Amino acid sequence: MKKLNNIITSAVRARPNTIKFKSKLTILALSMGMLGLTSTVTMAAPTMQEQLEILQKQLVQQQQMMQEQQKMMQEMQRQLNTQKLAKDDIEHEVKEIKKEAENAELKAQEAEFIAQQAHEDMKELAIDVSKETHRVDASQGAHIKIPKSDTVLTISGFIRGSAIHDFDEIASPTKFATRHIVVDGSSSTEPNNQTTLTANASRFVLGSATPTEIGRMTTFLSWDFDGNTTSDDADLRFRQGWGQLDGFVFGGDLRVGQVWTSWDDLDALPETMDFQGPNGSQQQRKPLIRWARDLDKDYTLWLSLEDPDYNVTDGGTQSGWPDAVATLNWHGDWGHIKPAIVGRQIRGDADNGGTDTVMGWGTQLAGNIKVPLFHEKDNFKFQAVYGSGVGSYNNDGGFDDAMFNANSNLKAIDSFQGFGAYQHWWTDKVRSNAVFGWVNVNNLSEQSDDSLDRTLYTAANIVWSPSKKVDMGFEYLWGERRNKNDDSGSAHRIQAVTKFKF
CATH class of the missing domain: 1.10.287 (Helix Hairpins)
Known part of the structure; x- marks a missing residue:
């Protein structure tokens, strides 16, 4: 300008x-x-027109940007909608999964209940093998349902290892049988100092239970390897084999086969590391037919006919009538008492000719009484037997039921035998047992001088059970044998035992 x-x-x-x-x-x-x-x-x-044009261009650009932003927002909204749908689907799937999980848990609980009920039913049906053996050897075992059947098998038993040392002469190295104690002054080849390791007393048990239209049927089989008394060699031994129908005859159980004699009382037997047990006990297994019935909640009656297995001096035996045994078990929270009687016909052929028959009989009282003086589990067990011609029921044996005299007359031999045992529990896992047993025979004048007149048995032990399935014990034993002529001998033994139950 x-x-x-x-x-x-x-x-x-x-x-x-x-x-x-x-x-x-x-x-x-x-x-x-x-x-x-x-x-x-x-x-x-610039002129207004140009400014308008510029503004219009900017507006167009802003509109384009807004459109782009709107597209982006629409895309984001679409993605949000997609995510929301996905979230809804996930939440639905989560709910379905939770529902399925809840259903699965309910089904699992139902299946567990059914399985538990089936197990309880199986246990209720299964045979209780612990009642068929000495309580210290008892184990419930394992129950197995046989597929496609109603039968339940029970497998049980134990492995029993013993280390034994004898300080005197005795002819039964694995069992402390007092009748095998060597009398002083007699000729013997038995060592007076010996150690024996054995597992012969190990046992296998197989039981079964099957419901039938006439009641529950049970069977029982057991074996061990302790058939030898005078040797430590293993010898497979058939112990029991029987079958039973529950509630079959007049509401009572019928049992047939080889089983513990009804004359015995398993629940009264004391716990000893010695597999033989006290000399005065009546531990015999016999073929028999037995009927048993609960008279009420406190009493159980047993009636049995048993194999007439007896021994006669100076003669042979003939099978007469079966032995007849009747017992009544009175039981409660305090323990039990079992009185019993036996009657038998003893028949034999004399070595010098002739046949004769004599009646044998016996009475006994056995029991297991709780004595919670020092511990709630403390108890006293006992058995006392008196009779004539019942020697073959004795645990140790060693004396006959009857003998023929010079006139071929058969005479029954009287005896008084039994034991007493106190068990004290130091703790719930440690216990001790003190046992005393005796056998007194009323010798006949016709019997030889070396005939058994008396035996004594004592045992003291301590037992530790680190588990319900494991027992470990140590025991001291002393015994004596006296003959008719008063010759006698005694023996000392120590024994350690470990037992694994299954």
Whole structure:
């Protein structure tokens, strides 16, 4: 603008005669200056139209950006919707999974209940093998349901290892049978100092139970390897084999087969590390037929006919009538008492000719009484037997039931035998037993001088059960044998036992 003003001023000041000539030039120059000014002004400040156009362009751009943003928002919304749907699906799936898990848990609980009920039913049906053996050897065993049948098998038993040392002469190295004690002064090949290691008393038990239309049927089989008394050699021995129908005859159980004699009382037997047990006990297994019935909750009656297995001196035996045994078990929370009677016919052929028969009989009282003086589990066990012609029921044996005299008359031999035992529990896992047993025989005049007249048995032990399935014990034993002529001998023994039940 300043340059344009200078040009106009110079033109005015020029000579007049030149004004006209140059008027057009001046006007032209002025016009050109104005044009330049206009151009300059236009470039410096756009017109409203241009501003509108610029704004319109910016608006278009903003609209495009908004459209892009809207598209992005729509995409984000779509993604959110997709995610929401996915979340809903996941939540639905989670709910379904939870529902399935709850159903599965309910089914599992139902299956567990059914399995538990089936197990309880199986246990209720299964035979209780612990009742068929000495309590210290008892184990419930394992129950197995045979597929596609109603029969439940029970497998049980134990492994029993013993370390025995004898300080005197005795002819039964694995059992402390007092009748085998060597009498002083007699000739014997038995060592007076010997150690024996044995597992012959290990046992295997197989039982079964099957429901039938006439009642539950049970069977029982057991074996051990202790058939030898005078040797430590293993000898497989059949112990029991019987079958039973529950509630079969007049509401009572019928048992047939080889089983513990009804004359014995398993629950009254004391716990000894000696596998033989006290000399005055009546541990015999016999073929028999037995009927048993609970008279009420406190009394159980046993009636049995048993194999007439007896021994006769100076003669042979003939099978007469079976032995008849009747027992009544009175039991309660205090323990039990079991009186019993036996009657038998003893028949034999004399060595010098002739046949004769004599009646044998016996009475006994056995029991297991709780004596919680020092510990709630303390108890006293006992058995006392008196009779004539019942020697073959004795645990040790060693004396006959009857003998023939010189006139071929058969006479029964009287005897008085039994034991007493006190068990004290030091703790719930440690206990001790003190046992005393006796056998007194009323010798006949016809018997030889070396006939057994009396035996005594004592045992004292301590037993530790680190588990219900494991027993470990140590025991001291002393015994004596006296013959009819008063010759006698005694023996001492120590014994350690470990037993694993299954």
